[in-house]
Amino acid sequence: MAILTDLGALVWGYIIPFLFVLTIVVFFHELGHFLIARLCGVKVAAFSVGFGRELVGFNDRQGTRWKISLIPLGGYVKFVGDDNAASVPDRAAVEAMSEEERRGSFMGKSVGQRAAVVAAGPFANFILAIVIFAALFSIYGRSYSVPRVDAVHEQSAALEAGFMPGDVVLSVDGEKIQSFGDLQRIVSISADIPLAITVERDGKEVDLVATPKRREITDRFGNVQKIGLLGLSQNTQPDDRYTVSFGPLEAVGEGARETWHVISRTGIFVAGIFSGREDADQLGGPIRVAQYSGQVATLGLAALMNLAAVLSVSIGLINLMPVPMLDGGHLLFYAYEATVGRPLPDKVQDVGFRIGLALVFMLMIFATFNDVKSLVGVDVGW
Structure with a gap:
């Protein structure tokens, strides 16, 4: 019975708040990609909240499969012509398309349109943060x-x-x-x-x-x-x-200033890690986010939404890092293409994506290790 009680406390105290916050942040990130893609005429094959096997879903009139998947730790938008959820192009599939199908694919769009679609995800995170902060300031004011x-x-x-x-x-x-x-x-x-x-x-x-x-x-x-x-x-x-107290417009301005404050301070902290001034063991992963979500949830919905806004900014910034597999890596490739007038060779892009995937996994492992070390209180001498 005690085990069931502890399990219930874990689920309702940590897992549910964590998934609530993460789902909001990821959904708006992917919604940014989706909306600008539709605006640019890109056909979207799937919009998924979560990864892995589909649990429930439906098709809209444009043929997009909206679904909730088994592993609720993120999500993705997959465009027609993509090989996977990270928007790595399926070049064989694109070459086999008709001219009309290619025009509706992501790879068939101009470099400017592709860059806009990719950048829309992180900027949607910043907009979400502004909206959350503005709502909180409008309702509660600022002390x-x-x-x-x-x-x-x-x-x-x-x-x-x-x-x-x-x-x-x-x-x-x-x-x-x-x-x-x-x-x-x-x-x-x-x-x-x-x-x-x-x-x-x-x-x-x-x-x-x-x-x-x-x-x-x-x-x-x-x-x-x-x-x-x-x-x-x-x-x-x-x-x-x-x-x-703030009126609606004033609250939006205050929300934008607070979002910029979080962006600038996060940037300073990340730069400090790379320069060696800040300790890398302060980087956290999903376990620490779940821990903080549960703790903040005890303070009320306003505090949990404030955490969601801060996390949204962090997700936006992380995705803008110039690492292949992340949005910033795609933007780096597109900057090269716009400057030189042709895309990077396929082999170079493939190597870049593999390196990016390795870096992302290494960061996840390192952050998760920090989380576990923090939970058990072990000093391993980093």
């Missing part, structure tokens, strides 16, 4: 707390930089700071990076330079993260906290 420093910790980066209690942070590297949360988000991904910070002190502006120190922290769910810290704390007074 701010005046970025006033109440205490400066001993032996901290803030103390070394000259912060004093009562300072109000105005900007970081020229970026205006509206809330203490804005400061925390910038500092957390800026470990070991000097930051030019302007504060208001006794009615005057004072310029400081502080370098956040990398520290391990444990969040409310027990997850350990390595982030940058200045060593400041805030005891928010009622007068320092306020909520801003």
Whole structure:
């Protein structure tokens, strides 16, 4: 009986929230490909949520097979003339087509149309994030707390930089700071990076330079993260906290700014991993996403949708990486074709797709290993 209870808690507490978030993000990614493909006259053979054996499905009037498949960890749009779900062309099938059939295939379209179809998936993820953020801001508004420093910790980066209690942070590297949360988000991904910070002190502006120190922290769910810290704390007074309400159009603008913030900060973090400044063991895979989904779900639907928006941005960015098999790899091939006037030789593309597939699998294995290591708390000395 206890086993059944634990299994039910696992399913409803982690798996269902994870699949809810992942399905939303993947569906809109593939919908972006699908809509622009239809706009460009590309015939779509299948639209699948999930991989593997089909569970349920139907054909629409255009001949597209819409289906839900057995393995709910992604999805794909398959165009006429594709060899597989990654839009690798089936050249033999394309050559065997009539002229009219070829015009309706993905490979029969111009390089600009193909690039638009491929880019539409990641950009649909960004649009989804904007819509989710805008809806949340429109419904709940946005809470701010005046970025006033109440205490400066001993032996901290803030103390070394000259912060004093009562300072109000105005900007970081020229970026205006509206809330203490804005400061925390910038500092957390800026470990070991000097930051030019302007504060208001006794009615005057004072310029400081502080370098956040990398520290391990444990969040409310027990997850350990390595982030940058200045060593400041805030005891928010009622007068320092306020909520801003947004109309529909204002909420869209705020949603776009929040989406751009997530894009830029994610880009900084990924660049830090490649440069060696950030630890690669912070990369997570499906297990960690499921874990976070379940944890965030306990905070309510709004928090879970916020996670969906952040994940949508991440999926969009990952797919734009210039790796064959991903959307960015296809765009790289098309950029070559547009520049030179002819596509890469078939053999070169085939090798590129194989290398891309290997890289994607290696990344998945590495991320999953990080997930397992995080769950069991093992230090393997990366």
